[in-house]
Amino acid sequence: MLRLRTRFLAVVGALALGFAVPMSGAAADPAHERSPGDQLAKEITNQVKPPRIPARPFNVVDFGADPTGQRESTAAIAEAIEAASVKGGTVIFPEGEFLTGAIHLRSDVNLHVGEGATVRFSQDREDYLPAVHTRWEGVELYNYSPFIYAKDVTNVAITGSGTLDGQADEDHWWPWKQRSNGHGGVIETEDRDALFEMAESGVPVEQRDFGADSKLRPNFVQFYNSSNILVRDVTLTNSPMWMIHPVLSENVTVDNVNLDSPNGPNSDGVDPESSENVVIKNSRFNNGDDCIAVKSGRNADGRRIDVPSENILVHDNHMRSGHGGVTIGSEMTGGVRNVVAENNTMSSPNLDRALRVKTNSVRGGVVEHVYFRSNDVPEIGGEVIRVNFQYEEGDAGEHTPAVRDINISDVHSVGGEFALYLKGYERSPVSDVTVSDSSFSEVGTPMELEHVRNLRLDDVDINGEHYDETVNEGA
Template sequence: MSLSRRDFARVSGLTAAGLLLPAGVATAAPDPWREVPLILARICPPRFRRKDYDVTAFGAKSDGITKNTEAFHKAITTCHNAGGGRVVVPPGTFLTGGVRLLSDVELHVSEGATIKFSTDPDDYLPLVLTRWEGTLCHNYQPFIYAFEQKNVAITGRGTLDGDAVSGKWASWGAGSTALLRQWGEDGVPVEERIMGVGKNMRPNMIQFFRCRNLLVEDVLIKNPAMWSLHFVFSQNITVRRIEIYSTNSQGDGVDLDSSSYAHVHDSKFNTNDDCVVVKSGRDADGRRVGIPSTHIVVERCKFSGRWGGITIGSEMSGGVRKVFCRDCEINAPDYPGRYPVKHALYVKTNQDRGGVIDGVHLRNVFGQNVEREVLFVSMYYQNGGTKGFFPRIDNLTIDRMRINGGKVAATFRGFPQQHIRNVRITNSTFTGITAPNLIEHTDGLVFRNTTINGVVPA
């Protein structure tokens, strides 16, 4: 029997390069960060024709009272039909219902401009295809929506205000969530999953659905009815220098949902939920679609939020791979936010989800006053579920993390039937920690050059 070069190296003590290793010395694991430059090289923001279309030329009024839905529609459609360009919102407050973006259009919200969204649900009809907390359905249009478009941007130093702190959106709560989740479990055809009127399902603030070549830059996004910036089945995504203020409702920051090749950087998050979240569908509906989120880089962001800084799940049934986060700050003194982050890394799933998380990497994440576990990776989200689709969580690395203040440095909880595997925490310092680590059903956990309250973990 002949052996391959790699197999020969394994049994003979040679490296793949042919160098003899001492007995008992293992080769170092490959550095996952070497892939980051390759990922970033594939992410290219769209460019647009140099032609402006001012919404006031299409009848828009900046009095904060007149509904400008039709003026926005005319400006965007005209720009698109002419080959693209910028739809410019000048200074002032422009009230509108749902805005529908089209290919080759940059919606530019000028400094001093506010797009304020109507609180009347009828202004977001007709219903559109959307993904609501991981389940496909037809619901109210997100406040800004793009469907199967390419080369689309939202830019400028202005404000997008969902105005959903109170009123109808806030009063709806979870609406018909239980019904929609049952439809997803039962395999009800998507075209029959009609939400909308009477179902009280709040729409997302901004959603790109099956789009590519996307840019969201510089804007302030505040007061969404639900998630702030949601990418679904989309590719080639750049989010930079934005601020999200979503301390009301289920106010996630950026949700990357079954989407790939995304770069989120130099942005600030003050949220009522998770800050940057990677998802891929929920339970049976997510497994049926089976599209993972992959090749995601998050860097130089500031996180203040009620739950996770970097979050994976809980809706991750389609899988998550190759997520990188570096040079980010938790609970920055100059950006304290309304809520302190509960977890710097929050990986949440259960046996209803299934799916695979493979490769989540944090480097040089620092901060203070984490409310609960700094690193929280658990298969027991919502008591662990009941359906027997055990998820996998493999290959997590945390390097050069510096956190001062937290309840627990690390909690890793796998199932007896499915362990968490291959976790490396290196070159890190945790101080002001008040409770011991909790490690259950986790294989290959390594602490190297790392201390917790000055003590090397056992």
């Protein structure tokens, strides 16, 4: 990871200073020069490759799984995975319905959910014990196992045109976020506050064991400290909260996945956290929170681990419902850099923002080198571009965040409340934002700016008014 990180930073830094950086094997002449966003996207594409896993089949029915879904098949699925992991192989769910508890993947295993197959996850929380080492809203702990969990593995995949159904609903998992606890919060509030206090107080992770009494919802799919990861073609639905969550992982591909959980609270689609070299492409998002949220840990725990998310490429996706199409934060304490989002369609009155950065001075962290380009936004509910330093706790801490070098080009939108909503701090303005060759039509307010430095508008139209200027507001 260190070598790749150094290479990427050298590329972005050199291009930001105006130097041409040739691709490997390319001559250093003008014909090979690219913009920083082009260069970065190419570098990420060249580095991220799907794992190579043997096709050797291991049919779960042969290990005793019930294809009628009348009884749980957790043990049979585990046996098939163990057998496949010996020399590598593909664990196959054939046509049918399968009921299971937590599935724990191993290295060199492809979990293949075939056409006509539906894997339904138990609604009994006991089926996700014993507790495992995980991250919950950016903080490490021991909690319910994610429904599909892979820790310390390499070469792992989830594929196939079938469906993974988390079976979360108004009576299972979601109420912990939705129902009052009678004390001004919701059911999960007490455990959430306790976890965050443990992290701030430096309680060792091994002692943050929430066990069987936890009211903290598990993730749907989580890869933890793993590499060479592929999720392709499957449908995920009815998630308890975050849907695909790579943590401290690298070389991750999410391709042609259907993420459909619009009614679930915090049902983010894909959340790379403290992860490197991630490609999210050709997928469809219909979510009850952010479609994609790039993260890197929360507050004291994020500073303890101190690993950024970097080298993230998001392209050719379709975002519908959600709080943000591409979001950074709010758990971004370790920093986020080198993000390219291009050729996506973001269209729904239920999609609040296209590009969103959310942070505060309790989180801290640095966001830099973000390229949001050639994205089509034919319908939007709120702000097209939103950067806000007042999220959740607001300016209540000692860890001033920084957001800089944000590049927006060839973006065309219709509707929404604001084209640009940028609010930093006086001591830390939102800096070096470039918007070029873009149009924003039928927005309620063109711009809301507070503590912004060097906002460059180059060939920009907002509600028919043309802008070619540099703006500084309260910086």
